[in-house]
Amino acid sequence: MKQPLICLLAGSLAFGACSRNGDTAAVSTTPAPSGSPVETNAPNATYRPAFTGQTRVPSVTTAASSYRATVLTSSLTNPWGITPLPDGRLLITEKAGRMRLVTATGTVSEPITGLPPVNSSGQGGLLGLCIDPDFATNRMVYWSFSEVRPGGNLTAIAKGRLATDERTIEGAAVIYRAEPAYAGANHYGGRVVFDRTGHLVVSTGERSDLATRPQAQSVTSALGKLIRITKDGQPAPGNPVFAQAGARPELYSIGHRNPQGLAVHPVTGDIWQSEHGPRGGDELNRPQAGANYGWPIITYGLEYSGQPVGGAIQQGTGLEQPVYYWDPVVSPSGMTFYAGNRIAEWQNNLFIGALSGMHIVRLVIENNRVVGEERLLASEGQRFRDITQGTDGALYAVTDQGRLYRIARP
Incomplete structure (x- = not known):
């Protein structure tokens, strides 16, 4: 067994998972922000936002006395996804292909066996996960991973039962593959959550390269999409019908780059999503x-070379605007809404792990618009990969460097 390293830090964070087990959500009472934007660096591009409040909103501040951040363990290896179990423990994926249980005090289990092999090169590996809403009775787990297939690799969704002895996943099976496969190592997307109707919503990337980018716009491809499927991997009832010939019935929304964040609003049940832009243009969306x-076709970012992307436009007929965007990037990854009542000013706020930004983004959202932004745990120097809320109402986050944080009231 790996032994936890425990220390106390000043900071904060938040919550989100496939099956939610925290306090009951309450109506936000956060006062209107009044500070300057938290971003002080110049943007990469000179593009103008489509509406006021689409970027660089006023800052908000959480009182330092409201919370305490504790490092429960630093012995994880490239953790990617985290979700709470009903008994308060956490189920965590590690990029190389391992899944582990971690107790609320930071004790890390040996790897759980029975998982299919992953391709962990580049941005691939064992990615996001969630548990069945009926986990207490069926013990089913769902996860995303990069799978080797003829012609390359792809984002796959698998499910299996956590055995009673918790040492293995029983009956692991792939239920969905985001085809076509491609011989690349980046932009898998990789988050998976349950929506309010009990169906899985999956994010897939467009695989990064110029050759695959156009597939984000193609309804015959599963790349660069949000996918909505049943627990058995079939197209979910109620999915939209796209007009183009050959449209895949599992598609929910299209035109995404590398969406690594998914969360369900605790009051409205709306799906929210974050995705990586190129050089600038990270996005927050409320996908319809x-x-x-x-x-x-449209973006608020540039190519990594500094050149414009494609036709260099930011608005287009029939193309949705992001609710919010960042330039420079923060590289948004796992995210969640805070549905607890322990820290009143956080109620229904959205929290996003920032990779290159090396902090946790807190967004105050009112009427589906971002009105305030805060950067939490920025002094920790960590790449925050995913965040969730435990059954105890505390908030938990994992970082690429292997830490597991617990955030709770002092």
Whole structure:
């Protein structure tokens, strides 16, 4: 067994998973922000936002006395996804292909066996996970991973039962593959959550390369999409019908680049999603069924070379605008809404792990618009990969460097 390293830090964070087990959500009472934007660096591009409040909103501040951040363990290896179990423990994926249980005090289990092999090169590996809403009775786990297939590799969704002895996943089976496969190592997307109807929503990337980018706009491809499927991997009832010939019935929304964040609003049940832009142009979206979010036709970012992307436009007919965007990037990854009542000013706020930004983004959202932003745990120097809320109402986050944080009231 790996032994936990425990220390106390000042900071904060938040919550999100496939099956939610925290306090009951309450109506936000956060006062209107009044500070300057938290971002002080110049943007990469000179593009103008489509509306006021689409980027660089005023800052908000959480009182330092409201919370305490504790490192429960630093012995994880490239953790990617985290979800709470009903008994308060956490189920965590590690990029190389391992899944582990971690107790609320930071004790890390040996790897759980029975998982299919992953391709962990580049941005691939064992990615996001969630548990069945009926986990207490069926013990089913769902996860995303990069799978080697003829012609390359792809984002796959698998499910299996956590054995009673918790040492293995029983009956692991792939239920969905985001085809076509491609011989690349980047932009898998990789988050998976349950929506309010009990169906899985999956994010897939467009695989990064110029050759695959156009597939984000193609309804015959599963790349660069949000996918909505049943527990058996079939197209979910109620999915939108796209007009183009050969449209895949599992598609929910299209035109995404590399969406690594998914969360369900605790009050409205709306799906929210974050995705990586190129050089600038990270996005927060509230995806609607059948909508097109524009990549690579519209973007607020540039190529990594500094050149414009494609036709260099930011608005287009039939293409949805992001609710919010960042330039420079923060590289948004796992995210969640805080549905507890322990820290009143966080109620229904959205928290996003930032990789290159090396902090946790807190967004105050009112009427589906971002009105305030805060950067939490920025002094820790960590790449925050995913965040969740435990059954105890505390908030937990994992970082690429292997840490597991617990955030709770002092």
